[in-house]
Amino acid sequence: MNNDLLQATVNAARLQILDAGARGWLPDDLRHVLSTGPGLDHLLHTAADLITFLPGPVAERWRRQSRRGGRPPRDMSLLRTWIVELRQLTDIPGADTVLRTDEEALAGLDEPQLKAHQRVQALLAKAESTTYEEEAKALLEKAAQLRQRYRLAEILDELTSGEGPTIATARIHLRAPWVPHQAQLLGAVAQPNGCRAILFHRKGLALIVGETADVRHVTATFASVNRQRDWFMRNSPGARAARKFDETSAYRRSFQLSYATEIGRLLRDAATVPQDAHRGAREEAAGKDALPALTHREVAVADAFNRMFPRRSSMNLSSRHPGGHADGRDAAHNSKLGPDQEAGLRGRRALSR
Incomplete structure (x- = not known):
């Protein structure tokens, strides 16, 4: 040579x-x-x-x-x-806004913020590890409500200080196959949490834009549900029949589209703190006070996203397998919607492979 x-x-x-x-x-x-x-x-x-x-x-x-x-x-x-x-x-775009590492982020939290973070993480870890679906759902609902209340506190702090939201970006590396379908699931997780997502490179580089704490939450939650997507897609009731009749590809396309749609709906529901007797008058008033700041945050995220990606197109993905559609919907209901609790998925679920 x-x-x-x-x-x-x-x-x-x-x-x-x-x-x-x-x-x-x-x-x-x-x-x-x-x-x-x-x-x-x-x-x-x-x-x-x-x-x-x-x-x-x-x-x-x-x-x-x-x-x-x-x-x-x-x-x-x-x-x-x-x-x-x-x-x-x-x-x-946005290279100077890349999300800080976990160590950097946690080091920047004060004591109340750190305790709030730990409470949510503990609930999500318990939800992922339990073998009882109803218990897991109850824990996840509580964790989602706590997350929204802490988010409300963050927004009120912005309102009090007069400072706007801090915009961050995160890089997500999607592994083949099914990169476009994973990107759709990422969007379904990002939108209810106040973020925007885009598939930037065909080999699976996706980007999230949003307020810093929201981006971190989306990143962790997506890591969990995307791994669950892959497991359920291979192990749901119709997967074996699809393999038998040589319909695996059609089944998986339909499964993933249905799964992403239903995950998005479930997360939108979970992100809404119920307007009921459990909420005190002070919390109700705080919620009303935070509405202008919440709107400002959403506008700031949308503006940042549009500046970074002024020219973009949407993806059209097909779904024609009824069994895959039904299994994807059911799998979404059985998924744990919290951030990445890897031990739970690779523990009880991996045993049934």
């Missing part, structure tokens, strides 16, 4: 990675959309050492996400493939 030609190609790939970094791409994003192979981590790490001209948060995330070590790439064909794919990448 011509070593000079190889080194020139490595340098060309590194320059394209630097350009992608300037366009808002992070190492984890590039690992997701590029054809993976030996040497990519080496290129990303050496590029991270050079990305000092980017805004502070972006450079810091490059340092966090790059991995030291590994040998330089030596596959010329792979290097050329990376170069072609990197040249096709477009700007990712």
